[in-house]
Amino acid sequence: MKTSTFPIEGLILVEPDVFGDHRGYFFESYSFKKYEAAGIGCTFVQDNQSFSAKKGIIRGLHFQHPPYAQAKLVRCTRGRVMDVAVDLRKSSPTFLQWISVELSEENKRQLFIPRGFAHGFVTLTDNCELQYKADNYYAPEADGAIAYNDPQIGVEWGVENPVLSAKDAAARPYGEQDIDF
Ligand SMILES: Cc1cn([C@H]2C[C@H](O)[C@@H](COP(=O)(O)OP(=O)(O)O[C@H]3O[C@H](C)C(=O)[C@H](O)[C@H]3O)O2)c(=O)[nH]c1=O
Numbered sequence: 001m002k003t004s005t006f007p008i009e010g011l012i013l014v015e016p017d018v019f020g021d022h023r024g025y026f027f028e029s030y031s032f033k034k035y036e037a038a039g040i041g042c043t044f045v046q047d048n049q050s051f052s053a054k055k056g057i058i059r060g061l062h063f064q065h066p067p068y069a070q071a072k073l074v075r076c077t078r079g080r081v082m083d084v085a086v087d088l089r090k091s092s093p094t095f096l097q098w099i100s101v102e103l104s105e106e107n108k109r110q111l112f113i114p115r116g117f118a119h120g121f122v123t124l125t126d127n128c129e130l131q132y133k134a135d136n137y138y139a140p141e142a143d144g145a146i147a148y149n150d151p152q153i154g155v156e157w158g159v160e161n162p163v164l165s166a167k168d169a170a171a172r173p174y175g176e177q178d179i180d181f
Pocket residue numbers: 048050059060062063072119120121138165167
């Protein structure tokens with residue numbers, strides 16, 4: 001597997017080794033030993049899966065407040081998404097900066113997002129399935145959301161009128177919230 005980093009410290013892109021043959025393909029989608037050696041040493045305790053039926057859906061920007069913050073290992077197993085991570089770590093030189101990367105059934109890439117980040121994605125096709133591991137359990141009482149179009153962050157989603165959940169439509173900008181990472 002190959003890994004690469006981003007200008008924002010802690011984010012890691014994983015490109016697994018895919019073994020194709022006349023039947024199709026095989027690849028290891030996760031291995032604690034190999035991923036720990038690549039800097040992804042957290043112990044994941046929960047697997048998530050979401051399905052988004054249409055292109056132009058945004059889920060995000062989500063996080064869980066400390067002490068329930070979650071690191072995530074994200075992959076797209078159907079369709080294509082633009083995955084986004086925003087640095088919420090106040091002491092970070094890249095505070096409130098963001099990256100985006102295309103994850104797809106085709107490219108089989110995975111994005112590791114450490115604790116201290118908000119996560120979101122926009123679907124680039126219909127029928128997008130996202131599967132991701134988390135290193136902390138779901139804690140609804142600690143659920144957090146930042147407005148996807150927060151001008152202070154300035155994520156370029158590439159979609160004018162996204163489909164949003166009620167929660168995401170009501171999410172407030174970072175500056176109007178008490179978020180402490
Ligand atoms: C996140 C989560 C949700 N749920 C329940 C709660 C709701 O009744 C239902 C849908 O939840 P929500 O609308 O928050 O789902 P998404 O909008 O896909 O949220 C996720 O999307 C972004 C991109 C993320 O990175 C987070 O994992 C998560 O915030 O699933 C659970 O039971 N367990 C969970 O871990």
